[in-house]
Amino acid sequence: AQSVTQLDSQVPVFEEAPVELRCNYSSSVSVYLFWYVQYPNQGLQLLLKYLSGSTLVESINGFEAEFNKSQTSFHLRKPSVHISDTAEYFCAVSESGGGADGLTFGKGTHLIIQP
Amino acid sequence: DTEVTQTPKHLVMGMTNKKSLKCEQHMGHRAMYWYKQKAKKPPELMFVYSYEKLSINESVPSRFSPECPNSSLLNLHLHALQPEDSALYLCASSLKWGRELFFGEGSRLTVL
Numbered sequence: 001a002q003s004v005t006q007l008d009s010q011v012p013v014f015e016e017a018p019v020e021l022r023c024n025y026s027s028s029v030s031v032y033l034f035w036y037v038q039y040p041n042q043g044l045q046l047l048l049k050y051l052s053g054s055t056l057v058e059s060i061n062g063f064e065a066e067f068n069k070s071q072t073s074f075h076l077r078k079p080s081v082h083i084s085d086t087a088e089y090f091c092a093v094s095e096s097g098g099g100a101d102g103l104t105f106g107k108g109t110h111l112i113i114q115p
Numbered sequence: 116d117t118e119v120t121q122t123p124k125h126l127v128m129g130m131t132n133k134k135s136l137k138c139e140q141h142m143g144h145r146a147m148y149w150y151k152q153k154a155k156k157p158p159e160l161m162f163v164y165s166y167e168k169l170s171i172n173e174s175v176p177s178r179f180s181p182e183c184p185n186s187s188l189l190n191l192h193l194h195a196l197q198p199e200d201s202a203l204y205l206c207a208s209s210l211k212w213g214r215e216l217f218f219g220e221g222s223r224l225t226v227l
Contacts, residue, residue, distance in 0.1 A: 034215055043119075043205055043218035044158065090157055094213040102171075102212055105157035 002027035002093045006106035013081055014114050021076040021109045023065075023091035029099070033074040034092040035065055036105075044090065050074065051096070086113045118142075121206050121219035129227050130196060136222045138189040138206030146212050147189045149181060150205040152221070158205055164189060165212060196226045 007022045025031060032051050036044040048059040055067040065076045074091060091106040119140045128134050140147065146165050150158035163171035164183040172181075178200075180192040189206055203223050207216040 032213065032215075036218075041223070043121075043220045044207075044216075046215050046217065049215050088155075096213070098211070098213040102160070102163070103216060108155070108157055110155075 001101050002031065002095060002099070002104050004091050004093050004104055004106035006089075006091055006109050008109050009107065010110045010112065012112045012114055015083055016080050018079050019077065019081050019085075019111065021089050021091075021111065023074045023076065023106060025072050025074065025091075025093040027072075027093060027095060030096045032094045032096050033065075033067060034094075034103070035063070035074070035076050036090040036092060038088040038090065038108075040087075047076075047089070081111070081113050083113050083115065085111060087111060119206055119208055119217050119219035121204075121222050123222055124220065125223045125225075127225045127227065128193065128196065130198075132196075133192070133194045135193065136191040136204055136206075136224075138191075138219055139187055140206075140208040140217070141187055142208060142210075142217065143186075144208035144210055144217070145186065146209045146214075147183065148207040148209075148216065149179075149189070149191050150207060150218075152203040152205055162191075163212070170212075193224070196224075198226050200224065201226045 003026045005024045013019045035047040037047045048057045050067045058064045092103045094103045149161040152158045162181040167183045182190040203221045205221045206219045
């Protein structure tokens with residue numbers, strides 16, 4: 001079974017400042033990793049994913065995440081945030097071999113962008 | 116087409132009503148899911164259909180009844196719900212179990 005820890009429930013950041021949302025996972029086997037974003041009153045949208053290959057993955061709107069196997073982390077970063085990035089961000093993990101648990105979500109981090 | 120469509124977007128029902136939530140995807144995904152999400156919480160898995168067969172039921176009360184009429188459609192039938200069942204109900208699909216989920220916009224349910 002796998003687990004995900006998002007260390008910060010809330011992260012306030014000023015507009016145009018950089019941000020890092022932290023995600024650590026636990027699994028005894030190889031994993032897939034995902035970041036989802038949820039805007040108010042909407043469903044979850046896949047922001048980016050790591051399945052295999054390059055450990056640095058990027059999204060179309062400037063976010064990136066790096067898979068670090070030794071630190072079991074998949075932190076999300078953006079060099080300069082915008083007001084429209086205000087949302088809830090969920091990290092998720094699954095076993096790449098198709099384990100019994102499917103996707104396991106972290107508790108989420110609320111990113112608050114201050115003008 | 117990477118869209119999962121859910122209807123209705125909002126639903127208000129009394130505890131004696133019967134209603135249904137509907138979900139449709141045309142991505143050729145063979146796994147479809149129902150999740151329940153309370154405010155400021157991650158989604159909680161309710162049901163999983165794999166190749167149109169119910170493969171996971173996470174001990175959900177029988178007042179929630181899922182149905183998968185075909186590979187593109189997923190329904191959630193609701194009957195005799197309780198006020199604590201008020202939540203955002205999310206449908207999702209994936210290529211297969213354990214791969215990335217594609218979510219619909221959700222159905223906001225209020226039980227009076």
